[in-house]
Amino acid sequence: MDITKLTIKRARQLMDAKEISAAELTELYFDRIKSLDDKIDSYLSTCEDKAAAQAQEAQKLIDSGNHSLLCGIPFSIKDNICIEATKTTCASKMLEDFVSPYTATAVNKLYSENAVILGKTNLDEFAMGGSTENSAFKKTKNPFDLTRVPGGSSGGSAASISASLALGSLGSDTGGSVRQPASFCGVVGMKPTYGLVSRYGLVAFASSFDQIGPIAKTVEDCAIILDSIAGHDAKDGTSLNYKNPSLYSSLFSGDIDIKGLKLGLPKEYLTEGLNSEVRASLYTSISALEKLGAEIEEFSMPSLKYAIQAYYLMSSAEASSNLSRYDGVKYGYRADKCKSYQELIGKSRAEGFGKEVKRRILLGTYALASGYYDAYYKKALKLRTMISQGFEQAFTKYDIILHPTTPETAFKLGQNTDNPLTMYLADIYTVAVNIAGLPSISVPCGYDENGLPIGLSFTGKPLGENDIFKAAGAFEAAFINNFRVPAI
Amino acid sequence: MTNSNSNDYIKYIAALAKLSLNDNEMHALANDMKDIIGLMDAIKETDTDNIDATEHISRVTNNMREDNPGTSTDTDKILSNSKHTIDNCFAIPKMIE
Numbered sequence: 001m002d003i004t005k006l007t008i009k010r011a012r013q014l015m016d017a018k019e020i021s022a023a024e025l026t027e028l029y030f031d032r033i034k035s036l037d038d039k040i041d042s043y044l045s046t047c048e049d050k051a052a053a054q055a056q057e058a059q060k061l062i063d064s065g066n067h068s069l070l071c072g073i074p075f076s077i078k079d080n081i082c083i084e085a086t087k088t089t090c091a092s093k094m095l096e097d098f099v100s101p102y103t104a105t106a107v108n109k110l111y112s113e114n115a116v117i118l119g120k121t122n123l124d125e126f127a128m129g130g131s132t133e134n135s136a137f138k139k140t141k142n143p144f145d146l147t148r149v150p151g152g153s154s155g156g157s158a159a160s161i162s163a164s165l166a167l168g169s170l171g172s173d174t175g176g177s178v179r180q181p182a183s184f185c186g187v188v189g190m191k192p193t194y195g196l197v198s199r200y201g202l203v204a205f206a207s208s209f210d211q212i213g214p215i216a217k218t219v220e221d222c223a224i225i226l227d228s229i230a231g232h233d234a235k236d237g238t239s240l241n242y243k244n245p246s247l248y249s250s251l252f253s254g255d256i257d258i259k260g261l262k263l264g265l266p267k268e269y270l271t272e273g274l275n276s277e278v279r280a281s282l283y284t285s286i287s288a289l290e291k292l293g294a295e296i297e298e299f300s301m302p303s304l305k306y307a308i309q310a311y312y313l314m315s316s317a318e319a320s321s322n323l324s325r326y327d328g329v330k331y332g333y334r335a336d337k338c339k340s341y342q343e344l345i346g347k348s349r350a351e352g353f354g355k356e357v358k359r360r361i362l363l364g365t366y367a368l369a370s371g372y373y374d375a376y377y378k379k380a381l382k383l384r385t386m387i388s389q390g391f392e393q394a395f396t397k398y399d400i401i402l403h404p405t406t407p408e409t410a411f412k413l414g415q416n417t418d419n420p421l422t423m424y425l426a427d428i429y430t431v432a433v434n435i436a437g438l439p440s441i442s443v444p445c446g447y448d449e450n451g452l453p454i455g456l457s458f459t460g461k462p463l464g465e466n467d468i469f470k471a472a473g474a475f476e477a478a479f480i481n482n483f484r485v486p487a488i
Numbered sequence: 489m490t491n492s493n494s495n496d497y498i499k500y501i502a503a504l505a506k507l508s509l510n511d512n513e514m515h516a517l518a519n520d521m522k523d524i525i526g527l528m529d530a531i532k533e534t535d536t537d538n539i540d541a542t543e544h545i546s547r548v549t550n551n552m553r554e555d556n557p558g559t560s561t562d563t564d565k566i567l568s569n570s571k572h573t574i575d576n577c578f579a580i581p582k583m584i585e
Contacts, residue, residue: 101561195548237548238546324506331570349505362502362507
């Protein structure tokens with residue numbers, strides 16, 4: 001069986017028709033991981049025995065005819081999401097030996113549908129970065145070109161889907177960390193409305209931005225996963241008490257009609273930093289959407305000009321506070337031969353954290369320090385208001401905001417590792433979504449002259465997941481004949 | 489106050505953040521911080537005087553649960569991630585003589 005074109009929906013049909021068992025499907029994925037992942041390096045750890053047992057359990061339910069859509073579907077999970085009795089390293093030396101004492105709610109929800117967990121995927125350390133090169137353990141490669149990055153921080157998750165080393169994946173998105181790697185790897189990545197998916201068991205980076213999101217081959221597959229993981233959770237104080245009236249995946253039961261849908265394209269995202277091939281692909285996509293009956297126009301949202309600064313100041317401030325828990329005492333790396341408590345903390349943190357994490361902690365501490373709080377942190381909070389209000393105003397006129405996911409396609413490994421500013425500025429189209437807590441989905445919309453994927457993002461109003469699934473689904477259906485799988 | 493982007497000031501910030509950096513690392517990170525703070529300074533040009541700060545975009549307030557006692561995580565499980573424990577406690581270097 002060629003699993004490179006398999007989707008969650010198709011695998012469900014095959015398992016239900018008894019053309020393949022859950023155990024056989026799991027085995028196919030492990031065979032592929034064993035033969036290919038030494039080239040891609042998408043997984044940090046795998047759990048073959050546990051997965052085999054989960055597949056056996058899933059098969060019993062399939063045989064009984066009483067099973068859910070994700071029953072027996074193989075998943076990869078970003079290694080900053082906890083699974084009990086399994087290592088959760090956050091790709092950091094700090095947590096190299098950390099074994100989770102509990103399981104994240106989102107993973108428990110997958111378990112409740114009898115999904116099969118294949119393993120944990122690589123990321124930028126503590127989800128800080130856009131290339132997965134900040135991992136303390138390995139560098140994941142882009143399946144479309146092994147000399148290039150997969151994006152990040154959920155680069156392992158996106159690469160695992162792109163290379164067909166899992167059918168679905170959970171990533172986390174603080175400033176674009178699901179959507180950007182999905183764009184670089186030619187797959188679909190979705191960031192839900194803040195609060196729609198529980199953060200319980202997701203290792204905190206910037207708590208008012210972090211959100212777990214699905215990565216899969218198609219928009220419909222992402223909707224199927226979101227149906228499973230969304231929902232109120234008493235263990236997360238920011239979890240929304242909201243239930244979608246119908247399943248997100250039910251939108252795909254027939255042809256999707258987007259006639260009359262109004263999409264706004266922010267002019268601030270069309271400046272000279274936008275690569276010419278990405279720009280050309282954007283306008284080709286706009287024509288395709290117009291043919292489907294959507295109405296698209298450019299508009300201006302001046303506050304977007306400061307989104308990068310606002311994001312990095314606020315998220316780093318939150319990170320500096322969140323990461324203060326790593327003191328070498330309760331868990332995590334502990335420096336040797338320390339004579340005092342202060343020495344223990346200082347050395348454990350200096351030796352346990354990597355360079356980018358230290359940069360963010362320093363920036364966050366700087367922004368919160370006496371004398372700079374008003375000029376940086378508080379001002380960033382005010383910009384958060386301006387950016388949120390800018391979106392609110394835009395949504396009085398448009399159903400969806402349309403934009404490229406990234407200004408460029410995947411760059412070469414090592415190209416930007418010593419240039420943090422270039423890395424930060426590359427987040428320009430994704431961070432505003434997290435600042436305002438909005439849902440957004442990136443879908444493949446083209447390929448550049450090197451054959452590298454280009455992503456298109458559909459951003460919705462709060463809890464507007466149905467709108468973006470519809471628009472992205474309709475676009476995908478028109479684009480699907482151009483969709484490519486990487487030749488590895 | 490020391491120049492906000494100087495090595496000495498970054499050293500002060502690193503101490504606040506409990507990062508015991510060696511001289512080479514301090515020097516490299518201080519250089520990075522100069523560039524990063526330079527980028528952040530762009531926000532100074534915009535007027536936000538009459539704008540309220542948004543502390544959090546959560547659409548939830550006071551998400552309370554019933555005050556019923558529940559089970560807690562097993563002590564052994566929690567302690568098992570620490571590199572040094574004594575008698576069911578986390579151990580640290582001696583603080584008081």
